[in-house]
Amino acid sequence: MEPSLIVAYHEGWTELTLNRPDRLNAFNEDLHRQLAAALDRTADDACRAVLLTGAGRGFCAGQDLGDRVQSDAPPDLGATIEAFYNPLVRRIRALRKPVVCAVNGVAAGAGANLALACDIVLAARSAKFIQAFSKIGLVPDSGGTFFLPRLIGDARARALAFLAEPLGAEKAEAWGLIWKAVDDASLMDEARALTTHLARQPTQGLALTKAALNASAGNTLDAQLDFERDAQREAGRTPDYREGVRAFMEKRQPTFTGRPA
Template identity: 75%
Template sequence: MQPKTGLPTTGLEPVLLVDQRDGWTKLTLNRPERLNAFNEAMHQALAAALDEAGADEHCRAVLLTGTGRGFCTGQDLSDRLGGDGPHDLGATIEAFYNPLVRRMRALRKPVVCAVNGVAAGAGANIAFACDIVLAARSAKFIQSFVKVGLVPDSGGTFFLPRLVGPARARGLAMLAEPLPAETAEAWGLIWKTVEDATLQEEAERLTAHLATQPTQGLSLIKQALDAAQENSLDEQLDLERDFQRKAGRTPDYREGVSAFMEKRPPRFSGRDS
């Protein structure tokens, strides 16, 4: 299926390409001349597309990527020029970046990210907010905030220490040194590094696979792993019990057991009842 048009545009091009595939949706940030830096139009388009994917029962996975030579460099700083006084950056975060991260984490479907080039500032942290991140071998991750006197946002101060530990998190945030994709993989920031030429193909294959899996089970996995970052062991054991009860009542559990007993591939529906 061809990408949708009619979305907010920069010039003649939509700022977000929405490509609905068989059981999943590909969302492509499309401001390549600005290395896919966010402006208000792209925020609005991405929020609407994520909401649509979440509400679409036929969409069981989402792939997020970018056009051109960069995945995303965070906020388009040209939008911050001019005016009589200092801009309220907190208002921008409250209106756009925090809701975006919350949307992706709350989406009851897996979100795959294909980082096709530089991911800087909020662009890097938006990638880390996804469930599974693939990166081109040439990609780099940069916590560039300190270069303009800011602090990591879009969940950066939350995700970084949990993914790589406090020492590496402080180094990344305070030094703003580019982190190569292969190092990001070795440190546990991302799932896998792949060759540039095969990134999109592999990301699409992975997303298509997830779209055939037990969607309700994947949703519960997302929720359980997020809760584990704050829960005690006893709280997490109780949560696992409750979630397993829910998963065990889904059609996909019955189908999985039947397929195992009959020695055939399962045909998961993704339905919760």
């Protein structure tokens, strides 16, 4: 039986592929547990970047509705969110290294918002993002109501959430929802090249940058200035800062290790 998640280790980075292509990589409990465990393993210092993608013709269709226990009693969907989706988004945002997402096809419901939780999103030109929740009477979850208005503004966020219309990759790039739309045939090559590049950068500095950007949404300017001060103090004590300065002075490319000390 095929695993629900394919994990491939590269020099300095890890590729995670959602692998339920017959279900458009929709989440069941097994996929949730495997992805959570794999993300926890990427916290190791040997891994300096992560690439997340999907197998087959879609990235992720969100929740596998067939995986839910059917009964006459109303389901507690909040329990599923609390047990699986919220921890998943928190893991990705808290991971002290860049997470790249390669959206290779449809990203719907929680699948769309899983992509938006990542740090840099590339999408095949044929890919579509769909806030599908309103089609079945639900609310955008997995951070959708947080990410959407911050990335594309309130008016567009409301329309996508209410209408559940597909948003193509090129328009998603134009709106600022994702980093870049690329040709389908070159998606994985570009995504792997980008992840390889990030894995060779000053990992601690990127981790602190990620933390600062995460904190900014809830901070006042004064609080954010203090955060930047403290983060810069920590970054300035890393070996990669010293290497970066030496390389600049010596007019050569730096060789970063990603080590905290």
